[in-house]
Amino acid sequence: MSAMAGPAPLASPSPDTAARARPAMRLLARQLLNRVAQLVILLFVISSVLFVLLRLTGDPAVTIAGENATPDTLAAVRQQYGLDGSQLHQYLTFIGNLLHLDFGSSLATGQDALGMVGAQLPATLRLAVAAIILNALIAIPVGAWLGSRRRGVARESASFLITIAQGIPGYVVGLLLIQVFAVWLHVLPSVANGGFTSMILPALTLASFQVPKMVRVTAASVAEAGRADYILTATANGASPSTVVLRHALPNALLAVTAMLGAQFAFLLSGTLITEYLFNWPGLGLLMVNSVQRLDFPVVQAAVFVTAVMVFVVNVVMDIVFELADPRLRRSGA
Amino acid sequence: MTAPLQRSEAPGDAGVPLADAPTPVGVLRRRAGTGHTASLYVGGAIAAVLVATALLSLFVHLGDPNATDLLGRLHSPDGAHLAGTDELGRDILARLVRGVRWSLGIGTIATAIAVTIGATLGTIGAWRPGIVRTLMVRSTDIGISFPFLVIAVVIVAVVGHGFWPLTLTLGVVAWPTMARVIYAQARGLCEREYVLAARLAGVGGLRSLLTHVLPPLVPHLQVMAAFTFADLLVAESGLSFLGLGAPLGEATWGNMLSASRAYLIQAPWMMLGPATAIVLAVLAANLVGDGLTARDHAKRSRSAA
Numbered sequence: 001m002s003a004m005a006g007p008a009p010l011a012s013p014s015p016d017t018a019a020r021a022r023p024a025m026r027l028l029a030r031q032l033l034n035r036v037a038q039l040v041i042l043l044f045v046i047s048s049v050l051f052v053l054l055r056l057t058g059d060p061a062v063t064i065a066g067e068n069a070t071p072d073t074l075a076a077v078r079q080q081y082g083l084d085g086s087q088l089h090q091y092l093t094f095i096g097n098l099l100h101l102d103f104g105s106s107l108a109t110g111q112d113a114l115g116m117v118g119a120q121l122p123a124t125l126r127l128a129v130a131a132i133i134l135n136a137l138i139a140i141p142v143g144a145w146l147g148s149r150r151r152g153v154a155r156e157s158a159s160f161l162i163t164i165a166q167g168i169p170g171y172v173v174g175l176l177l178i179q180v181f182a183v184w185l186h187v188l189p190s191v192a193n194g195g196f197t198s199m200i201l202p203a204l205t206l207a208s209f210q211v212p213k214m215v216r217v218t219a220a221s222v223a224e225a226g227r228a229d230y231i232l233t234a235t236a237n238g239a240s241p242s243t244v245v246l247r248h249a250l251p252n253a254l255l256a257v258t259a260m261l262g263a264q265f266a267f268l269l270s271g272t273l274i275t276e277y278l279f280n281w282p283g284l285g286l287l288m289v290n291s292v293q294r295l296d297f298p299v300v301q302a303a304v305f306v307t308a309v310m311v312f313v314v315n316v317v318m319d320i321v322f323e324l325a326d327p328r329l330r331r332s333g334a
Numbered sequence: 335m336t337a338p339l340q341r342s343e344a345p346g347d348a349g350v351p352l353a354d355a356p357t358p359v360g361v362l363r364r365r366a367g368t369g370h371t372a373s374l375y376v377g378g379a380i381a382a383v384l385v386a387t388a389l390l391s392l393f394v395h396l397g398d399p400n401a402t403d404l405l406g407r408l409h410s411p412d413g414a415h416l417a418g419t420d421e422l423g424r425d426i427l428a429r430l431v432r433g434v435r436w437s438l439g440i441g442t443i444a445t446a447i448a449v450t451i452g453a454t455l456g457t458i459g460a461w462r463p464g465i466v467r468t469l470m471v472r473s474t475d476i477g478i479s480f481p482f483l484v485i486a487v488v489i490v491a492v493v494g495h496g497f498w499p500l501t502l503t504l505g506v507v508a509w510p511t512m513a514r515v516i517y518a519q520a521r522g523l524c525e526r527e528y529v530l531a532a533r534l535a536g537v538g539g540l541r542s543l544l545t546h547v548l549p550p551l552v553p554h555l556q557v558m559a560a561f562t563f564a565d566l567l568v569a570e571s572g573l574s575f576l577g578l579g580a581p582l583g584e585a586t587w588g589n590m591l592s593a594s595r596a597y598l599i600q601a602p603w604m605m606l607g608p609a610t611a612i613v614l615a616v617l618a619a620n621l622v623g624d625g626l627t628a629r630d631h632a633k634r635s636r637s638a639a
Contacts, residue, residue: 042476046485053492163373163624167617169568171575171591172609175598179605183598267481274572278595288484289576292491300488311479 031319039312043098046304051094054297055087065107080104103305104298108291113302117284121306123192124276124283128268130199131206136261139211140250143218147253148226148245159219166212174205174278192281202279206272210264217260221253228252255325262318269310374629377621380614388434397428399585408601418603421593424585426607432585433608437615440501440570445563447505452512453555459513460520461543470517477510483569487578495581500573504566512558519554523547553630560623564616571612587612 062069065077078084085093097104103113142158149155181201182190189198225231226249234248235241269284276285284303291299390396403423411418417426459470485507493499523529529546533539537546573579574588582589587608594605 038472038476038479041472042480045476046488050488050492053489163620164617167564167620168613169572169616171572172613175591175594175605175609179598179602183602266479273483273487274575277576288487289578292487293577295491300491304484304488307484308480311481315479 028319028323032316035312035316039308042308043305047098047301050301051091103302106299107296108294113298116299117287117302117306120282120284120287123281124269124272124285127199127202127206127272127281127283128265130203131268132261132265134203134207135210135214135264138207139214140218140257143215144222144245144250146215147219147222148249162212162215170205170209171274171278173208174275177201177204190279192279202275202281205275206268214260214264218253218257221256222249225249225252258321258325259318262314266311266314269307269314371625373621374625377618377625380618381622384434384438384615384618387431388438391431391435396431397425399429399432400424408597411603417607418601420604421597426604429585429590430607430611433587433590433611436580436584436586437567437570440497440504441563441567443501444505444508444566445559447502448508448512448562449555449559451509453516453551455509456513456516457520457543457547459517460524461539470513474510474513474517478514482507483572486569486573490573490578495579500570500579504569508562508566512562515554515558516551519551520547523550553626557623557626557630560619560626564619564623567612567616567619
């Protein structure tokens, strides 16, 4: 691949930035509209699939109330969930309730399903933030080092280690961490107890399967930036290798790194099912797993809904961050 | 990954492999090529051992994975039980061997489903502009934006446990990434001169798709299949770990890991066995994927030179 010949990134903004801001804003608005449409379709499709599957696999009232429910309970469930009309009528009621954000109440506790999900949300957010910070602190320096190194034994063995690390599922890492730090060394709790220390192992677990990917992306984009002309100029002007990497290559590589961090954060908000289950962390994932296990569909549905909305919010924020961070995008958008 | 293919299959591309030329560049390229073949061989070897074990267990009795022995429960590894016994005195090695069949079976079939759906949608989207393409690109965007494990958990909860529900669910939810990669590649191919020339010469659309666009996609399909296989293996044992995949008591790696949670103190070997098995299987698939990618790059840069 040849060196990038485009305008030098991070140059001072051109004087006519203001004139170009309007088309850029319009682009952003269109992107936002696109995202909203995606969210609506996603929620609609998931809900409809769930609706159909519940009916294909048997009587939904039995599925909801359990195998040994009395006829009275079944009748009550049918009435509560609008299962007594025609299929079409049922479907319309179901979608109507969704539009009102009415997911019904939990079959297990009788509480409002959306409220239960909301109560679990802070724990998931805390864990996700801790994991993403840990991830960035480990992966960006390692990736920058790897990307700025020439081919050699150190780089090859490091990238082999990353391949191995990438193949270790999170729950295996989690079990190993529990084994070492909780069972053998007795230094860290393996189950959530509200304290800060109980967050360390789950955060490490989550970071463990995101770091390898992050290192790869950072290394690739630092290496890519390292081939640009302005790096050659900086080197020719006598900048030391570390200055070249830290001041010139890394900042320009951060765009791809930020994109990856955003994607991984969105994943953390929703994909922590197994880690939360493993460490009994009282978050959205644990609630989802427990609700699925006891077929508490109102809660499952509320959890899926909230997850989709959070992923949506992260994506929109990332769109805006990109718009603000990279002048090149603004220019190409105009 | 999104660069259009530069392969010698294209008519008119005189694909002379320059690596055989005794220039310093050729020597360097060949040396660079040895790294990826190593990972291809190591990954392939591990995969071969796993496949052989699965096939062997179909025909030869390798120990009963479900024979319980309550007096010999939680035994550490020794001569009689090479990997120890679990909480019901079942031989862990026999259960690991039986688990290979389950994991490879689900992984292979689900990957095949995902590859078929993804490749079909991807090529059709690349081939047909207009509403078909828009629909395909949009649905892929939506599918990718949402973590598939969450959807799989919900679907499996409704459809039920077992081999086929799990396989079908994983196969059906894993297609979007595949579709996106194949679409990007096929899109470039559809615009290539030889495809346009064939169309001008009167070759029908479907035939052109099958004979000109599909063959150069095969290397990408292989790479994607290897990585998807690894992902689905992790997802499958993850679901079983949550108690939502394999039926309880079935000898699968995920179930074994799940059971090991309660015995981390008394019997750490209950965790180490299945953990090693999963890591090895996933590593094999990732190494094969890496090796194939590198081999592809090497071939391409050779034919581009």
